[in-house]
Amino acid sequence: IRPQKEGNVCSRTLTHTHRHIIQYCYPTKIKSRTKFPDVMLVGDSGVGKTCLLVRFKDGAFLAGSFISTVGIDFRNKVMNIDRLKVKLQIWDTAGQERFRSVTHAYYRDANALLLLYDVTNRTSFDNIKAWLTEIHDYAQQDVVLMLLGNKADATQQRVVKREDGERLAKEFGVPYMETSAKSGLNVELSFTAVAKELKHRSMKEPNEPKFKLQDYVNKEMKSAGCAC
Ligand SMILES: Nc1nc2c(ncn2[C@@H]2O[C@H](COP(=O)(O)OP(=O)(O)OP(=O)(O)O)[C@@H](O)[C@H]2O)c(=O)[nH]1
Numbered sequence: 001i002r003p004q005k006e007g008n009v010c011s012r013t014l015t016h017t018h019r020h021i022i023q024y025c026y027p028t029k030i031k032s033r034t035k036f037p038d039v040m041l042v043g044d045s046g047v048g049k050t051c052l053l054v055r056f057k058d059g060a061f062l063a064g065s066f067i068s069t070v071g072i073d074f075r076n077k078v079m080n081i082d083r084l085k086v087k088l089q090i091w092d093t094a095g096q097e098r099f100r101s102v103t104h105a106y107y108r109d110a111n112a113l114l115l116l117y118d119v120t121n122r123t124s125f126d127n128i129k130a131w132l133t134e135i136h137d138y139a140q141q142d143v144v145l146m147l148l149g150n151k152a153d154a155t156q157q158r159v160v161k162r163e164d165g166e167r168l169a170k171e172f173g174v175p176y177m178e179t180s181a182k183s184g185l186n187v188e189l190s191f192t193a194v195a196k197e198l199k200h201r202s203m204k205e206p207n208e209p210k211f212k213l214q215d216y217v218n219k220e221m222k223s224a225g226c227a228c
């Protein structure tokens with residue numbers, strides 16, 4: 001067995017003859033690159049999960065007829081976070097009730113969840129409590145979670161005030177902001193914020209202060225002059 005180099009991860013495997021032990025070593029850097037953080041989009045059908053992801057990934061808005069997601073879909077996106085390349089694996093789930101068991105199976109692998117409601121749809125907002133219960137039941141205990149009120153561009157159709165979203169988020173201790181897949185408002189910021197939180201958690205130096213997601217998004221929105 002070759003000596004283990006510092007910074008390497010090694011695993012031992014018995015060969016089929018059981019006479020040799022093979023030790024595989026590979027740098028931790030490679031290992032950490034192979035497990036990309038999983039971000040999952042959840043919320044009622046029609047709140048804009050697919051559109052948010054397409055806006056983030058391709059910078060475009062999917063206008064026109066609404067095609068509901070079937071089961072689950074995913075896309076990768078590489079982001080630059082504090083001069084580090086972070087590859088996010090983003091799971092777009094189906095909001096329809098009939099696919100709920102499919103979604104349940106993916107919760108436990110999610111490192112971060114973006115929970116969406118539609119500011120023009122009261123029911124999608126009222127269902128947030130049920131989604132939070134589901135997240136509590138199926139997701140990892142320390143999952144990074146953020147509540148997003150999407151379709152903020154649709155001012156004429158709005159039925160959920162920003163303050164209602166803020167109040168609900170406060171009640172459950174969850175970071176919150178409004179987004180628009182149509183205009184692009186806060187789309188990049190929502191993914192950057194969760195990616196930063198995940199990066200801080202995995203690479204935190206002992207004396208480094210804790211990353212506060214809500215403070216970060218508030219500061220970013222303020223510096224962008226956003227009245228949202
Ligand atoms: N005005 C406006 N419309 C949006 C926005 N985001 C999505 N939509 C529209 O809302 C409808 C539903 O969007 P989707 O992204 O497909 O919704 P979804 O949450 O993925 O739905 P499921 O796949 O059924 O879970 C589409 O007609 C979109 O064009 C937005 O930010 N603003």
